[in-house]
Amino acid sequence: MNQFEAKPELAKKLMPFAYIISSVIILVIIVLGTIQVPTERDFSMLPVFHSTMNAMTFFLLLLALYFIKQKRIIAHRNVIFCAMFTSLLFLVSYIIYHVTTPAVKFCGEGIIRPFYFALLISHIILAG
Numbered sequence: 001m002n003q004f005e006a007k008p009e010l011a012k013k014l015m016p017f018a019y020i021i022s023s024v025i026i027l028v029i030i031v032l033g034t035i036q037v038p039t040e041r042d043f044s045m046l047p048v049f050h051s052t053m054n055a056m057t058f059f060l061l062l063l064a065l066y067f068i069k070q071k072r073i074i075a076h077r078n079v080i081f082c083a084m085f086t087s088l089l090f091l092v093s094y095i096i097y098h099v100t101t102p103a104v105k106f107c108g109e110g111i112i113r114p115f116y117f118a119l120l121i122s123h124i125i126l127a128g
Contacts, residue, residue, distance in 0.1 A: 053090035
């Protein structure tokens with residue numbers, strides 16, 4: 001067996017670990033949401049950084065998909081590692097932002113309110 005061949009049995013064995021790690025990260029974020037760390041630094045620019053990291057991750061994943069369809073395994077693997085790195089940067093900055101910045105309540109009224117909360121709830125569910 002070549003080192004680049006698909007290994008579905010390995011993927012099946014690793015899946016529980018992926019679920020455990022994802023669950024732990026979600027729990028940590030929930031717990032950290034109750035903590036406020038006072039700081040003199042202004043982290044209000046981080047949401048723009050979050051959007052940038054998420055967009056970069058999206059395009060890296062598209063590129064990884066292209067490479068795997070072209071059977072360029074090493075390029076695929078390298079791009080996946082880059083996508084994981086941008087996701088990690090997002091996660092760290094997300095946590096920093098939420099433990100240092102007070103929560104902002106949505107004050108919209110009227111027809112936009114249910115759309116906002118539908119988007120927010122789907123975002124939270126899909127992030128898990």
